[in-house]
Amino acid sequence: MIGTGILKGMAVTLRNFAGSYFEKDRLITVQYPEERIPLPENYRNFPFLIYDGDDPQAGLRCVACKICEKECPPQCIYIVKSDDKKPDYMGKPQFYPKVFDIDISVCMSCQICVEVCPFEAIKMDKEFELSKRERFNHLLLRQEELSKPNEYYHKICPTDAAEVDAKLTATSEAAAKKKAATASAKPVALAAPPVSTGPATSTRSS
Ligand code: SF4
Ligand code: SF4
Secondary structure, three states, X not given: OOOHHHHHHHHHHHHHHHHOOOOHHHOOOOOOOOOOOOXXXXXXXXXXXXXXXXXXXXXXXXXXXXXXXXXXXXOOEEEXXXXXXXXXXXXXXXXXXXXXXXXXXXXXXXXXXXXXXXXXXXXXXXOOOOOOOOOOOOOEEOHHHHEEEXXXXXXXXXXXXXXXXXXXXXXXXXXXXXXXXXXXXHXXXXXOOOOOOXXXXXXXXX
């Protein structure tokens, strides 16, 4: 019959309208921005860079290897590698990005940059309120805006952040053990007696 679909649709609307007074699940909208629905942990928007410690420069995990720049499908990452090395937050000399920009007007939030980074230096952010008053360049995020502390990553993705921390700790402990084993093996090798190359001969005659 003509109009049955419209009547069915209106019945659904009416049921949800009346039901919303009794069932919270039927209220599918919230009074944004006063009210906010918590974002799921796997929600992602645009990438950001992680730094350890308090200093965004010294603690930046990125070593400007440029893998993410090469793999980014729309080519929206731009990196200039440093000429020198600087100590990271643990005092180890590392290259660093002199420039690290992401054009988020082109970024398609695919997360490939995150997956290819060998240093756990780039992760996906959940920040979506990015509007600004300026008309130009506000969609080009510079290194200063992209750099955020590891604590922030723990806040937005606690499960992933804990896994990454455990992995990095295990890697650095394994490296420290290997270094200690190499250092302790050297004095033994130096102290060992020279290896004999043939049978001993006697010069005494009876
Ligand atoms: S974010 Fe990761 S993959 Fe990209 S340049 Fe830095 S260390 Fe390399
Ligand atoms: S999320 Fe995808 S498109 Fe965006 S910067 Fe990373 S690799 Fe490029």
